[in-house]
Amino acid sequence: MLTDAQTRALAHQFGTPLWVMDAPTIRQRLASLRAFDTVRYAQKANPNVHLLRLLREGGAKVDAVSRGEALRALAAGFSGGSARAATLAEAADADIVYTADLLDRETLDFVVAEGLVVNCGSIDMLRQLGARAPGHAVWLRLNPGFGHGHSKKTNTGGEHSKHGIWHADLAEALAVIQASGLRLVGLHMHIGSGVDYGHLGQVCGAMVDLVRHVKAAGLDLAAISAGGGLSIPYRDGEPRIDPAHYFGLWDAARREAQELLGHPLHLEIEPGRYLVAEAGALIAEVRAVKRQGSVPFVLVDAGFNELMRPAMYGAHHGMHLVSGDGRALAAAAPAAVAGPLCESGDVFTQGAGGEIELRALPQAAVGDWLVIENTGAYGSSMSSNYNTRPLIAEVLLDGDAVRPIRRRQRVEELLALELSAD
Numbered sequence: 001m002l003t004d005a006q007t008r009a010l011a012h013q014f015g016t017p018l019w020v021m022d023a024p025t026i027r028q029r030l031a032s033l034r035a036f037d038t039v040r041y042a043q044k045a046n047p048n049v050h051l052l053r054l055l056r057e058g059g060a061k062v063d064a065v066s067r068g069e070a071l072r073a074l075a076a077g078f079s080g081g082s083a084r085a086a087t088l089a090e091a092a093d094a095d096i097v098y099t100a101d102l103l104d105r106e107t108l109d110f111v112v113a114e115g116l117v118v119n120c121g122s123i124d125m126l127r128q129l130g131a132r133a134p135g136h137a138v139w140l141r142l143n144p145g146f147g148h149g150h151s152k153k154t155n156t157g158g159e160h161s162k163h164g165i166w167h168a169d170l171a172e173a174l175a176v177i178q179a180s181g182l183r184l185v186g187l188h189m190h191i192g193s194g195v196d197y198g199h200l201g202q203v204c205g206a207m208v209d210l211v212r213h214v215k216a217a218g219l220d221l222a223a224i225s226a227g228g229g230l231s232i233p234y235r236d237g238e239p240r241i242d243p244a245h246y247f248g249l250w251d252a253a254r255r256e257a258q259e260l261l262g263h264p265l266h267l268e269i270e271p272g273r274y275l276v277a278e279a280g281a282l283i284a285e286v287r288a289v290k291r292q293g294s295v296p297f298v299l300v301d302a303g304f305n306e307l308m309r310p311a312m313y314g315a316h317h318g319m320h321l322v323s324g325d326g327r328a329l330a331a332a333a334p335a336a337v338a339g340p341l342c343e344s345g346d347v348f349t350q351g352a353g354g355e356i357e358l359r360a361l362p363q364a365a366v367g368d369w370l371v372i373e374n375t376g377a378y379g380s381s382m383s384s385n386y387n388t389r390p391l392i393a394e395v396l397l398d399g400d401a402v403r404p405i406r407r408r409q410r411v412e413e414l415l416a417l418e419l420s421a422d
């Protein structure tokens, strides 16, 4: 995505570490899903308000999983109010859907006041919403009893997952909807991040079965959601999802469900990673090079407080080195790449069990740039202030234009939270 010259120029202009996002890549990924009636961006992947605007301009809708994310969506120009729309078809096309397994008290007030359509992952959530706002439009997020993910931590289905209403409890959920006067918009399922086609057949089959149950209970619905979870090839040779094939499988499920219900159904998808992961890179500077016995380490100025995925999941990110002094890079040799944090797990090259992995990299020197690739999803959004490190800047590339979309946080801003606490 980045040429060496761009990397050097960006690092010099904005300093490192630096998040870089590429607008054309995001637009292209969004366009590749246009067969779906709604592409609902799961903003947890990267909620920068400028990216939300870009996606809105491209026709996407948005998902929110916290009051903060919903406020971002509103700030980006998406509208609330659809929970009170006159028809279910309008509610199905809501700009913002609030998805969760519970509503804290403040958020319950908020979704009702803003009229946000709510995707309910627990029956208690339905009861609380129904008691407060009869007539509110809701989706049911169902747990089909199985799940799948690139790591145990990203599997969101099955009995070890807290997510969604258990499939066998659908009848109870529907009874609560009927008793409380809530309006059912649709059924939603998200079983994890990193789908493969094998699982997809099973998911689509489960969705059709659940629609059959809704019909049998005497209720109707306007939409089904395929959830998110579309993977991207993080490693060379990993397969790339074919959006047309993916759509085809879900469209077949939609048709079956339409036949059961006797009317058209809206088909939605809710990707995060697929839309933004490959649009992002993290640029860091090499600040030390050392050898611990037999293991060569390249130490850079970004840590797991910036990019948490390797430490959290053993996630693999491609990386490449750009020479800082213009020298030709030597042939690649294995090395570990680590950050500045005061913690042994602050290593970007590690397996799922935390074991250090060596990566083939040209001999690095202090002042070189390291580009960590495919970090547009769950990179900046999972960053923390660990070791009192301020959040770093983010820029958006759009052809020749470079636009800062987040300035670097200041330590004083962190301290102010504590110094002004009383």
Ligand code: LLP
Pocket: 042, 045, 099, 154, 156, 190, 192, 193, 194, 227, 228, 229, 230, 270, 271, 272, 273, 274, 309, 377, 378
């Ligand atoms: N919809 C729901 C209800 C979700 O829970 C998620 C992700 C998505 C959509 C979007 O999934 P995606 O298309 O991005 O795979 N931090 C982890 C991923 C956690 C995802 C949680 N939910 C990672 O870095 O891989």
